[in-house]
Amino acid sequence: MDNDSDDSEAIDSFELNEQLSNACLPITIPTAEAPLDLADLLLQYLASLDIDFVFGIPGGAIEPLYNALARNRCHGTSHIPKAIIARHETGAVFMADGYACRTGKLGVCCATTGPGSTNLITGVASAYANKIPMLIITAQTPLTSFGKGAFQESSCTGINTVAMFEHCTRYNTLISHPEQFERKLAAALMTAFASPSGPVHLSIPLDIFRSPTPLNRERFDIRTLLNKPSLMDNVALDELMLELTPDKNIVFVIGEGASEAIGSILATAHLLGATLLTTPHGKGLISAYHPKFKGIIGFAGHQSAVDCLHDQSLDTIVCIGTVLSEWACTRELLLNSKVIHIDEQEANFIHTTMAKIHVRGRILTVFDRLYKALVQQYELPLPSSYVLDPTQRFFTLDDEAAFLDCKKPITPPRLMHDLTELFPPDTRYLADTGASFAWAIHYLHPFDRRMQGDRDARGGLFRACLEFASMGWAIGCAVGVALAEPNQPVVCITGDGSMLMSGQELTVAVQHKLPIIFVILNDSSLGMVKQGQKLNHAGAIGTALPYVDFAAFAASMGAASYRIESTEDMHLLPIRQICQSQGPTLLDVYIDIDAVAPISARIKQLSNG
Structure with missing residues (x-):
């Protein structure tokens, strides 16, 4: 099972490269006589926002930014970000995505001109679809070279990269x-x-x-400009308070936009006795062992969640922080006149035009006020935490027996069970596009101890990249999450297809000694496509991948690695050592190739398309 190799030489070479990249460059420090150039000014703005990292890959045209990063860090300038060098520009964006979501700060990434810029686009499109705040800096050849066929020219007279970003950026x-x-x-x-x-x-x-900062420059207090008030539609809130009463049968459907407010939402749900569901995007915001949680609605969801919405006695469905896209929505169950939609993003309401109330405003503010009003109006007791039983779930899995199956090779449901049983309760999980996120959404349920008594709770322990659904997203994202919280275990669940596409980013985790656990579902195929073809009675074509020994692949990069074929192999892992290691660990998991992921809803959508 163990394929942990001697990686000292590889790590030493990484450390040497790190020392070289951080070496002080013989560049003049800006003074009154030699003013800041624009690259230095950009870093001052990022420092004022406490940005820790700039993710990207250097190159000739973006060299002024990296020069500024080097000289400012060398000379101790306050809170200058550190450069994290990805192996592909799309990976850099995925890393910035993970960092932004984990910290609530801005993700920042950069690339040089030409192919450096175009390589960013898939990651940027993913961030756009998933509404991740991110600053993308790309370079151009000098203005004087525009239209002259310069090396890697990507101006309006070459390969127009600004035009390419038009439809996947907000600005x-x-x-x-x-x-x-x-x-x-x-x-x-x-x-x-x-x-x-x-x-x-x-x-x-x-x-x-490279230009010096203009003498008569405009100065902006960016922290003040970004300090948004907690706006709210008070008229709609009054209507909401009339609709939500403890005597009604209410279901909360919680999406990813509820992350900031999840503590107040759970406390309010307890006062109302509301049933709790999440979309796939909101998975992880609620403990799977909460007695009012009935599962996930939408892609790879649970029958118990569907049954809740079929209940004839149901009075109100409160959708919170969700776009109700194809991934998250069972149309005939959610899009009806029982719906109340609460969101701070106006665009999300276009999917619920039939709703009886739209409540616009910061979700945290809405639920803080709703909670206080309920306590005062009905003289309800303040909620206390439930006692959680890690053996008791209140929703239905497709195949509970799969958790008990110890056959070899290991089944994906059993693997999901073993991961949450073996790794610490505070482990964060990221699931990649494909069968990986289908298995994880349905079967992976960490024992999150947070309950409704904690009104200050924020975020969740699980994320998947839905909407644009880029393969390899979780691999880069795991690096960003681990950099944001270096002392907390991060598990990246991905497939062999995604690993072959983006596995080079593993070396970034090695270089920065990040304790990420990469779990590879190895079935020598593009599993979700293969299963989809079979379920849709389509021709079987284009899904076979060659056998790859990913444990050896990881070892060659300087990472610890293990071959996993059974639940016995999983339980022999030195989990404490893995979680405390100075670097990543890869688990090459040979899964049952005949196991079919819970993707029937997706197949139905494709068939009806």
Whole structure:
């Protein structure tokens, strides 16, 4: 089982490269006589927002930014971000995504001109679809070279990268004069955190990046500009208070937008006696062992959740922080006149035009006020925490018997069970696109001890990249999450297809000694596609992958690795050592190739398309 190799030489070489990359460069420090250039000014803005990292890959045209990063860090400038070098630009965006979601800060990534910029686009599109606040910095050849066929030219007269980013960013512009820089940067940062939030893009020519800061520059207090008030529709809130009473049969459907407010939402649900469901996006915000939690609705969801919405006595469905997209919505059950939709993103209401109430506003503010009003109006006792039983769930899995199955090779449901049984309760899980996130959404249920008594609870222990659903997302995202919380275990569940696509990012975790556990569902195929073809009675084609020994693959990169074929192999793992290690561990899990993921809803949607 153990394929843990001697990786000292590999790690030493990484440390040497790190020392070289951080070496002080012989560059003049900005003074009154040698003012800040625009790259230094950009870093000052990022420092003012307490940004810890810039993710990307260096190159000739983006060199002024990396020069500024090097010299400012060398000379001890306050809170200058550290450069994290990805192996592919899309991986850099996925890392920034993980960092942004874990910290609530801005994700920042950069790339050089031409293919460096175009390599970002898949990651940026994913961030756009999932509303991740992110600043994208790309380079251009010097303005004077536009239209001259310069090396990797990507201006409006070459491969127009600004035009390419137009439809996957919230703000997108080329900076053609130094005087534009500060205003456009401020506009971009404000837009990244606006509603809806998302990635913003600044394309900066090499000569502009090197330009000194204009003497009569515009200055912006960006922290003040980003300090948004907690706006709320008070009229709709009054209507909501009339609708939500303890004598009604109420279901809360909770999406990813509820993350900030989950503590107040659970406390309010307890006062109302509401049943709790989540969308796949909101999975992990509620303990799977909460006695009012009846499972997940939508993709890879649970029959018990569907049964709740079929209940003829149901009075009200409260959808909270969810776009109710194809992934999250069982249309005939959710899109009806029983729905109340609470969200701070106006765009999400276009999917619930039939709702009896739309409550616009910051979700945390809405539920704080609703909670206080319920306590006062009905003189309800303040909620206390339930006693959780890690052996008792209150929703139905497709196949409970699969948890008890110890056959070899291991089944994915059993693997999901073993992961949550073996790893610490505070472990964070990321599931990649494909069969990986189908198995994880349905069967992976960490024993999260947080309950409704904790009104200050934030976030969850699980994330998947739905909507744009980019393969390899979880691999890069795990790096960003681990950098944000380096002392907390992070488990990345991914498939062999995604690993072959983006597995090089494993070396970033090695380089920065991040204790990420990469779990590879190895079935030598593109599993979700293969299963979809079979379920849809389509031709079997294009899904076979060659046998790959991923344990050896990881060992060659300097990571610890183990081959897993059974639940016995899982229970022999040195979990404490793995979680406390100075570097990643890869589990090469040979799963049952005949096991079919819970993707029937997705197949039905494809058939009806």
